[in-house]
Amino acid sequence: MATIAVLNQKGGVGKTTTVINTAAYFAKKGKRVLVVDSDPQGNATSGIGLDKRQLAHTLYDALVDPSTVSSNMVVPSAVERLDVLPANEMLAAAEVDLVQILEREKQLRRVLASTQYDITLIDCPPSLGLLTINALTAADYVVIPVQAEYYALEGLGQLLDIVQRVRGGLNPNLELLGVVITMHDKRTMLSSQVKHELEKHFGDKLFKTMVPRNIRLAEAPSFGVSIFEHDKWSKGARAYKMVAEELMRRLQ
Ligand SMILES: Nc1ncnc2c1ncn2[C@@H]1O[C@H](COP(=O)(O)OP(=O)(O)O)[C@@H](O)[C@H]1O
Numbered sequence: 001m002a003t004i005a006v007l008n009q010k011g012g013v014g015k016t017t018t019v020i021n022t023a024a025y026f027a028k029k030g031k032r033v034l035v036v037d038s039d040p041q042g043n044a045t046s047g048i049g050l051d052k053r054q055l056a057h058t059l060y061d062a063l064v065d066p067s068t069v070s071s072n073m074v075v076p077s078a079v080e081r082l083d084v085l086p087a088n089e090m091l092a093a094a095e096v097d098l099v100q101i102l103e104r105e106k107q108l109r110r111v112l113a114s115t116q117y118d119i120t121l122i123d124c125p126p127s128l129g130l131l132t133i134n135a136l137t138a139a140d141y142v143v144i145p146v147q148a149e150y151y152a153l154e155g156l157g158q159l160l161d162i163v164q165r166v167r168g169g170l171n172p173n174l175e176l177l178g179v180v181i182t183m184h185d186k187r188t189m190l191s192s193q194v195k196h197e198l199e200k201h202f203g204d205k206l207f208k209t210m211v212p213r214n215i216r217l218a219e220a221p222s223f224g225v226s227i228f229e230h231d232k233w234s235k236g237a238r239a240y241k242m243v244a245e246e247l248m249r250r251l252q
């Protein structure tokens with residue numbers, strides 16, 4: 001049983017894509033998997049095929065009152081063994097509403113304590129606010145997707161600082177599992193420069209697998225399916241299979 005927060009305070013770096021596709025792969029391999037959508041944009045929720053406007057309960061309800069968490073909050077997806085704790089724009093209010101709650105950073109940990117999955121993946125919002133702190137407090141591991149672009153390293157210092165602070169107080173067991181390069185284009189100098197820089201900073205923590213830029217990956221969420229249903233022979237599918245397998249090895 002492992003809980004992994006997929007985190008980068010930048011938007012559009014591939015967090016949600018990484019969560020959906022690795023979760024789908026693990027579920028296909030027989031693991032019981034929970035995706036926690038901790039982004040008010042609800043992209044993981046819709047990308048897995050749920051209708052954001054048709055949710056009886058969301059992560060918001062669970063966070064505001066963890067005692068209400070019951071099996072009916074977790075929604076099964078079309079993929080066997082893959083469940084979702086969904087979110088929609090209501091979750092944005094949690095940043096405010098949680099402020100009045102004692103030990104507000106531990107709400108998600110309380111919520112997840114009553115669930116039973118082999119792997120829980122938390123899709124974080126593009127910020128370092130209370131939702132992200134909750135994710136880091138509930139997680140055993142952090143995975144950081146980094147887009148192969150010029151400003152890739154900007155903000156990573158601040159991110160690692162937050163991880164370090166949570167480790168120093170709320171969650172001493174938190175561990176950086178690794179950094180994954182996304183939207184890599186092997187034809188460009190820039191992509192190899194970014195890889196080089198990340199290797200310098202992260203050494204072994206940098207995943208060997210890089211996710212290439214692949215249009216099939218961008219298309220899949222509009223059909224509410226993972227890359228393995230959308231085009232299992234695509235480069236994107238191959239890459240996320242390898243990311244998931246590398247992730248599994250790193251967990252062991
Ligand atoms: N490897 C990739 N190749 C092409 N498009 C991608 C890839 N990874 C993500 N995308 C697309 O880029 C956008 C941002 O990705 P997303 O996973 O939503 O990032 P985040 O969750 O960090 O905001 C989405 O439209 C997504 O479909």
Ligand SMILES: [Mg+2]
Binds near residue numbers: 039
């Ligand atoms: Mg996202």
